[in-house]
Amino acid sequence: MNTLSSLLPSPIYRAQEIKLIEETLAKQPTPLGLMEKAGLAAAEFGLELFIDKPVVLILVGPGNNGGDALVAARYLKSWFYQVTVVFTGNAEKLPPDAAKSLQSWKDAGGTIHDSIPDNVQWDWVVDGLFGIGLARDLDKRYLDLVKRVNQMQLPVLALDIPSGLDSDSGQPFRAAIRATHTLTFLALKPGLLTAYGPDYCGEIHLDQLGIEPETLPPSKGNLLTQKQVISALKPRPLNSHKGMLGSVGILGGANTMTGAALLAGRAALKCGAGLVYIGMLADSAPAVDIQQPELMLCAPEQLLEIEGISCLVAGPGLGQSDRALALLQNAISSDLPLILDADALNLIAVHPDLASQLQNRKSASILTPHPAEAGRLLGCSNHEIQQDRIGSALVIASRQNSIVVLKGAGSICAFTDETWYINPTGNPGLSSAGMGDVLSGMIGALIAQKLKPKQATLLSVYLHGAAADKLVSRGFGPIGLTASEVIDEAKHLLNNWVYGKNS
Numbered sequence: 091m092n093t094l095s096s097l098l099p100s101p102i103y104r105a106q107e108i109k110l111i112e113e114t115l116a117k118q119p120t121p122l123g124l125m126e127k128a129g130l131a132a133a134e135f136g137l138e139l140f141i142d143k144p145v146v147l148i149l150v151g152p153g154n155n156g157g158d159a160l161v162a163a164r165y166l167k168s169w170f171y172q173v174t175v176v177f178t179g180n181a182e183k184l185p186p187d188a189a190k191s192l193q194s195w196k197d198a199g200g201t202i203h204d205s206i207p208d209n210v211q212w213d214w215v216v217d218g219l220f221g222i223g224l225a226r227d228l229d230k231r232y233l234d235l236v237k238r239v240n241q242m243q244l245p246v247l248a249l250d251i252p253s254g255l256d257s258d259s260g261q262p263f264r265a266a267i268r269a270t271h272t273l274t275f276l277a278l279k280p281g282l283l284t285a286y287g288p289d290y291c292g293e294i295h296l297d298q299l300g301i302e303p304e305t306l307p308p309s310k311g312n313l314l315t316q317k318q319v320i321s322a323l324k325p326r327p328l329n330s331h332k333g334m335l336g337s338v339g340i341l342g343g344a345n346t347m348t349g350a351a352l353l354a355g356r357a358a359l360k361c362g363a364g365l366v367y368i369g370m371l372a373d374s375a376p377a378v379d380i381q382q383p384e385l386m387l388c389a390p391e392q393l394l395e396i397e398g399i400s401c402l403v404a405g406p407g408l409g410q411s412d413r414a415l416a417l418l419q420n421a422i423s424s425d426l427p428l429i430l431d432a433d434a435l436n437l438i439a440v441h442p443d444l445a446s447q448l449q450n451r452k453s454a455s456i457l458t459p460h461p462a463e464a465g466r467l468l469g470c471s472n473h474e475i476q477q478d479r480i481g482s483a484l485v486i487a488s489r490q491n492s493i494v495v496l497k498g499a500g501s502i503c504a505f506t507d508e509t510w511y512i513n514p515t516g517n518p519g520l521s522s523a524g525m526g527d528v529l530s531g532m533i534g535a536l537i538a539q540k541l542k543p544k545q546a547t548l549l550s551v552y553l554h555g556a557a558a559d560k561l562v563s564r565g566f567g568p569i570g571l572t573a574s575e576v577i578d579e580a581k582h583l584l585n586n587w588v589y590g591k592n593s
């Protein structure tokens with residue numbers, strides 16, 4: 091069994107793909123069927139977690155997830171746990187494997203309750219109501235069960251996925267079990283990792299049921315891991331100079347939003363760009379950033395004339411004025427790698443000519459929308475984006491011929507070849523002003539240092555979240571975490587990853 095942090099790049103499959111894998115595996119002769127393996131793995135994990143907690147409530151649903159729970163119940167009972175099994179469905183409608191598990195449970199002397207008994211104090215709960223087969227809103231019967239369990243405030247071990255959560259989108263079907271631990275089977279599912287998934291799953295563990303990951307079909311989706319992202323980093327040659335480290339141009343900072351451009355610039359500088367220029371639109375733009383005088387401030391029209399710029403970041407505090415529009419048009423026309431955030435995305439959403447200009451770019455474009463900006467780009471609501479974060483990011487990537495980072499819990503990085511990644515780092519401390527500006531500056535810095543746009547994007551997204559996690563672990567958030575703190579921590583982490591120095 092694996093915890094998330096111990097995983098190498100790990101494939102993520104949507105429900106339909108998992109079903110196909112299961113069908114293929116079911117045809118192969120194995121000494122133990124998959125359900126038996128899943129139930130045993132769950133019971134063993136329960137034993138490991140709750141060895142001194144003997145009274146367990148097990149909820150069994152109408153499908154194979156319920157079958158897993160019945161197998162777990164049988165093992166736990168044989169290890170002298172006091173097991174209460176609640177099954178409210180119709181036994182005659184159980185799928186064949188689950189029906190066999192029910193029979194084995196009964197053969198082992200187990201009994202079934204059709205509702206949660208009153209006046210019993212359980213130590214923990216196994217949630218085997220629904221897995222990847224849940225496809226519609228919970229009806230009242232299951233809604234009540236879910237609510238009752240959530241009110242108990244007990245440790246809950248969810249099998250495969252917390253019941254009620256959509257395993258593709260991470261959205262609850264009206265309500266979902268709030269688990270303290272989730273043991274997922276065979277492979278990761280997106281719903282565990284993005285949108286509300288992290289809120290409901292608790293600690294996520296993966297049991298591959300003895301199936302070697304190399305034998306699984308190739309997957310378009312993967313979990314981003316530290317090992318993968320840092321493989322792109324190399325120590326600098328001793329004989330290095332600032333010209334080798336590239337220069338980033340930042341376009342933004344209109345009236346009242348100069349800070350956004352400064353934050354992007356500082357992030358670019360502290361993530362290692364050799365030179366950072368900021369072209370600010372504000373009427374009375376500062377001539378120098380007193381706190382960071384290394385930044386070179388200039389008029390935005392000048393920025394695009396500077397020779398030797400390695401990449402551009404357009405959007406932090408850009409605003410949507412006519413001047414901003416003209417500057418953005420020039421930026422998109424350039425043949426430099428281009429990172430677009432915030433108002434740059436909002437302008438593209440309302441100017442189809444800009445969108446088509448973007449589609450036709452030859453060099454890399456990287457778009458970093460939050461769900462509301464993604465909604466504007468696709469002409470739909472924030473809610474619709476969140477209902478299918480992966481699909482939405484892929485559509486934007488394909489329509490705009492761009493790399494897309496759809497921000498929010500479990501950020502999605504989507505590529506035009508239809509591959510996608512979910513980032514596991516980050517926390518609610520990142521929900522504050524300036525964090526997006528910092529991410530765009532980081533991506534710019536890494537591209538300037540000659541990482542490929544894909545590597546630079548994946549590394550920045552992971553690093554941005556990891557820096558926030560590190561700060562929270564030291565008590566600097568999530569409440570009141572600032573973008574400036576994230577910049578400094580990201581710098582420490584980067585150095586640590588490349589040179590192994592203390593972070």
Ligand SMILES: NC(=O)C1=CN([C@@H]2O[C@H](COP(=O)(O)OP(=O)(O)OC[C@H]3O[C@@H](n4cnc5c(N)ncnc54)[C@H](O)[C@@H]3O)[C@@H](O)[C@H]2O)[C@@H](O)CC1
Pocket residue numbers: 112113116124125126128151152153154155156157158185219220221222223224225226227228229232249250251275
């Ligand atoms: N198929 C296999 O080979 C394996 C399946 N496994 C388990 O099986 C699960 C998938 O099993 P299933 O495909 O049977 O799906 P589920 O057990 O997730 O549930 C599907 C059942 O619930 C019903 N249902 C769906 N939405 C409902 C709603 N809102 N209200 C009431 N009933 C609803 C469906 O009609 C179906 O009977 C996995 O998550 C995993 O836990 C594991 O045992 C490993 C092997």
Ligand SMILES: [K+]
Pocket residue numbers: 155217218219220221248249250251252253
């Ligand atoms: K479940």
